[in-house]
Amino acid sequence: xxxxxxxxxxxxxxxxxxxxxxxxxxxxxxxxxxxxxxxxxxxxxxxxxxxxxxxxxxxxxxxxxxxxxxxxxxxxxxxxxxxxxxxxxxxxxxxxxxxxxxxxxxxxxxxxxxxxxxxxxxxxxxxxxxxxxxxxxxxxxxxxxxxxxxxxxxxxxxxxxxxxxxxxxxxxxxxxxxxxxxxxxxxxxxxxxxxxxxxxxxxxxxxxxxxxxxxxxxxxxxxxxxxxxx
Amino acid sequence: xxxxxxxxxxxxxxxxxxxxxxxxxxxxxxxxxxxxxxxxxxxxxxxxxxxxxxxxxxxxxxxxxxxxxxxxxxxxxxxxxxxxxxxxxxxxxxxxxxxxxxxxxxxxxxxxxxxxxxxxxxxxxxxxxxxxxxxxxxxxxxxxxxxxxxxxxxxxxxxxxxxxxxxxxxxxxxxxxxxxxxxxxxxxxxxxxxxxxxxxxxxxxxxxxxxxxxxxxxxxxxxxxxxxxx
DNA sequence: ACTCCGCCTTGATCGAGCTCAAACGGCTGC
DNA sequence: GCAGCCGTTTGAGCTCGATCAAGGCGGAGT
Numbered sequence: 001x002x003x004x005x006x007x008x009x010x011x012x013x014x015x016x017x018x019x020x021x022x023x024x025x026x027x028x029x030x031x032x033x034x035x036x037x038x039x040x041x042x043x044x045x046x047x048x049x050x051x052x053x054x055x056x057x058x059x060x061x062x063x064x065x066x067x068x069x070x071x072x073x074x075x076x077x078x079x080x081x082x083x084x085x086x087x088x089x090x091x092x093x094x095x096x097x098x099x100x101x102x103x104x105x106x107x108x109x110x111x112x113x114x115x116x117x118x119x120x121x122x123x124x125x126x127x128x129x130x131x132x133x134x135x136x137x138x139x140x141x142x143x144x145x146x147x148x149x150x151x152x153x154x155x156x157x158x159x160x161x162x163x164x165x166x167x168x169x170x171x172x173x174x175x176x177x178x179x180x181x182x183x184x185x186x187x188x189x190x191x192x193x194x195x196x197x198x199x200x201x202x203x204x205x206x207x208x209x210x211x212x213x214x215x216x217x218x219x220x221x222x223x224x225x226x227x228x229x230x
Numbered sequence: 231x232x233x234x235x236x237x238x239x240x241x242x243x244x245x246x247x248x249x250x251x252x253x254x255x256x257x258x259x260x261x262x263x264x265x266x267x268x269x270x271x272x273x274x275x276x277x278x279x280x281x282x283x284x285x286x287x288x289x290x291x292x293x294x295x296x297x298x299x300x301x302x303x304x305x306x307x308x309x310x311x312x313x314x315x316x317x318x319x320x321x322x323x324x325x326x327x328x329x330x331x332x333x334x335x336x337x338x339x340x341x342x343x344x345x346x347x348x349x350x351x352x353x354x355x356x357x358x359x360x361x362x363x364x365x366x367x368x369x370x371x372x373x374x375x376x377x378x379x380x381x382x383x384x385x386x387x388x389x390x391x392x393x394x395x396x397x398x399x400x401x402x403x404x405x406x407x408x409x410x411x412x413x414x415x416x417x418x419x420x421x422x423x424x425x426x427x428x429x430x431x432x433x434x435x436x437x438x439x440x441x442x443x444x445x446x447x448x449x450x451x452x453x454x455x456x457x458x459x460x
Numbered sequence: 461a462c463t464c465c466g467c468c469t470t471g472a473t474c475g476a477g478c479t480c481a482a483a484c485g486g487c488t489g490c
Numbered sequence: 491g492c493a494g495c496c497g498t499t500t501g502a503g504c505t506c507g508a509t510c511a512a513g514g515c516g517g518a519g520t
Contacts, residue, residue: 071378073460079381081374094367099374122360126353133363136370137324143373144329148301148309150380151420155477181497190381195477197499213486214498230303385507412468425507427469443516444468 036121038113043104049091052101056093058112062086065108066179069100070187080188082142083180085169089135105179150190153230158189159199160228163209167219178215266351268343273334279321282331286323288342292316295338296409299330300417310418312372313410315399319365335409380420383460388419389429390458393439397449408445 040063043049049060052071060067067084081100084090091102093115122129149158162185166176178185182193189196200217203209208225210218219225270293273279279290282301290297297314311330314320321332323345352359379388392415396406408415412423419426430447433439438455440448449455 071374073378073382075460077382079378081377094364095371099371123356126356126359129352129356129359129363133359133366134324136363136366140366140370140373141325141329143370143377144301144311147311147373147376147380148303150377151309151417152303152307182499183497187381192478193498194479194500198477201499230305411466422508423468424470424509428507431469 036113036117038111040109040111043108043110045104045106047104049102049104049110050098052099053097054101055096056091056098057115058091059089059115059118060091060102061089061111063109063111065110066105067102067108067110068105068180068184068188069102071100078187079190080184081146082139083184083188085179092132092135092139094136105184155189155191155195156199156202157228157230158191159185159196159203160225162189163203163217163219164222164225164229166217167222171219174218175212176217176219178217182214266343266347268341270339270341273338273340275334275336277334279332279334279340280328282329283327284331285326286321286328287345288321289319289345289348290321290332291319291341293339293341295340296335297332297338297340298335298410298414298418299332301330308417309420310414311376312369313414313418315409322362322365322369324366335414385419385421385425386429386432387458387460388421389415389426389433390455392419393433393447393449394452394455394459396447397452401449404448405442406447406449408447412444 043065049067050056062084064086066086067088067090068080069082069084069090070078070080072078082090083105084102091098091112093099118128118132122132149161153161163176166178170176170179180188182196185191186193186196191199200209200211203225204211206224208219208221210220212218273295279297280286292314294316296316297318297320298310299312299314299320300308300310302308312320313335314332321328321342323329348358348362352362379391383391393406396408400406400409410418412426415421416423416426421429430439430441433455434441436454438449438451440450442448
């Protein structure tokens with residue numbers, strides 16, 4: 001089945017969304033400058049956006065939805081490197097290939113721009129070049145923090161750090177509406193889904209958070225989480 | 231005691247090395263272009279080069295020796311993010327501050343260049359801008375691979391990956407001469423020094439490697455290591 | 461040559477998180 | 491309204507790597 005309601009042209013065999021087949025409007029977060037052609041696509045839940053080691057033709061920005069990027073070991077063990085939420089850029093590379101695979105966590109709209117035209121813009125506009133570097137640098141900062149988490153934090157500390165990150169990135173009206181399942185969280189934190197579930201239950205029992213449903217979280221005591229976060 | 235044999239001027243209160251107080255020669259790996267003033271410094275074993283959250287005034291390149299960059303938790307748990315060996319650039323940031331601390335693993339000579347002058351060069355020369363981005367992107371690639379290691383690999387797999395990385399980066403005449411102690415390796419791999427030691431002993435017992443001394447390693451069966459590395 | 465000290469190895473035990481298993485709950489489609 | 495299913499929770503037992511402990515080894519300094 002197709003990812004989009006109307007199919008027109010397609011990069012990499014995928015189908016183009018109807019309305020803004022080509023716009024000169026934004027990709028603001030990416031470039032801060034116009035002159036680039038951006039298209040919108042919709043990926044369905046669990047659909048692959050690109051694979052590991054696939055040639056990197058496009059750079060992406062999440063419009064609506066959420067994306068996970070990950071690496072796999074040959075036996076199926078998975079490490080999610082990052083979750084990308086509305087506004088986030090992903091898939092930006094300096095080399096030829098994507099170093100992680102990317103999948104939609106739920107039905108997700110992305111804006112994408114040709115990677116070569118972006119590099120061309122960077123060639124003529126130093127501000128674009130600086131923006132590209134800044135995006136990669138931001139990803140590196142996240143990865144460095146995450147290495148500390150994966151290498152040295154306890155399960156409870158990992159979950160606390162995760163909750164504070166999600167609170168910062170997607171809290172609306174004090175509530176966190178998680179787009180991802182427990183397995184995704186586990187594969188992000190280097191834990192099993194059972195350990196994630198147990199940690200959340202323990203935090204709920206202690207009154208640190210409230211779970212109105214499994215994916216609707218209310219943080220009641222951010223200070224306590226921050227202590228766990230070290 | 232001072233880090234250098236002769237002291238002259240000093241950035242950040244440190245003492246300048248005698249010979250090349252200012253050269254227009256290289257920092258080749260960094261810029262690929264001249265016009266930048268680079269100084270050389272010597273740091274002694276275990277000396278701090280910069281601290282976490284310290285203002286980033288300089289970008290560094292290892293000339294001789296080795297450097298570890300790391301983050302600490304409040305209780306002293308440490309995660310080493312990377313080892314930087316001869317030729318490697320480190321300390322490059324887009325933000326104001328260093329996100330990891332840096333220490334010399336042993337007596338180490340570094341070349342350093344003012345961060346602002348480097349950014350200025352990037353402003354006028356798009357190739358410099360591209361190089362800076364590439365360096366950060368290379369660090370990100372390493373961090374992404376390391377997240378997979380820290381989140382999902384077993385102790386033996388981590389040690390195997392480490393050995394292959396060091397073989398690639400510093401093998402001379404088929405031998406690996408490790409500059410770092412077992413604790414450093416453990417803090418890099420998210421293990422204890424005892425587990426690192428046990429893993430190496432086991433690999434030696436299996437004939438995969440030979441230890442002429444604790445830090446002199448001969449890889450006898452790279453294929454077996456590659457299998458463990460997945 | 462000897463001693464000291466830091467680094468490394470090895471052994472014994474412990475425990476945090478994993479694995480295996482079962483039951484629960486909420487959503488979807490009939 | 492009901493059945494089935496997927497995601498989640500909870501329980502029980504196990505295992506890998508951590509912790510605690512004791513020696514060994516080799517290089518630096520006297």
